[in-house]
Amino acid sequence: GTINRLEAENAVLSQGVVESNHAGFSGTGFVNTVNAVGPYVEWTVNATQAGTATLTFGFANGTTANRPVDVTLNGALVRDELAFNGTGAWTTYSTVTATVTLVAGENKIRATATTANGAANLDYLDIN
Ligand code: GCU
Numbered sequence: 001g002t003i004n005r006l007e008a009e010n011a012v013l014s015q016g017v018v019e020s021n022h023a024g025f026s027g028t029g030f031v032n033t034v035n036a037v038g039p040y041v042e043w044t045v046n047a048t049q050a051g052t053a054t055l056t057f058g059f060a061n062g063t064t065a066n067r068p069v070d071v072t073l074n075g076a077l078v079r080d081e082l083a084f085n086g087t088g089a090w091t092t093y094s095t096v097t098a099t100v101t102l103v104a105g106e107n108k109i110r111a112t113a114t115t116a117n118g119a120a121n122l123d124y125l126d127i128n
Pocket residue numbers: 022032033034035090117118119120121
């Protein structure tokens with residue numbers, strides 16, 4: 001089961017703001033990043049032991065263009081250009097998953113936009 005839902009609105013943000021104008025999000029809002037390369041959302045999770053975990057990112061992308069992010073764990077790239085494809089509307093939320101190996105203790109999971117469009121609107125990170 002889900003060991004942790006980490007809302008994007010509680011994460012560390014660079015070049016992003018919490019908004020709530022597109023209904024359907026989890027929690028109290030989502031993060032709207034600026035349309036540029038480099039904005040990120042960084043979540044911290046403390047794992048009691050090292051091991052494989054599935055990351056599930058909740059998001060919406062009301063455009064037709066993929067808005068990939070690089071996923072790093074404690075600064076190391078673990079997913080290159082993870083796709084966040086169009087969901088049809090800013091109010092239509094979907095998920096994308098990635099399997100990673102967490103370390104015991106602190107894991108800083110950062111999703112950084114890699115195209116000039118910025119990231120999709122990021123809603124949450126589930127860690128299972
Ligand atoms: C619109 C939308 C935002 C979204 C932005 C974008 O402005 O309302 O929620 O983040 O487009 O293209 O990134």
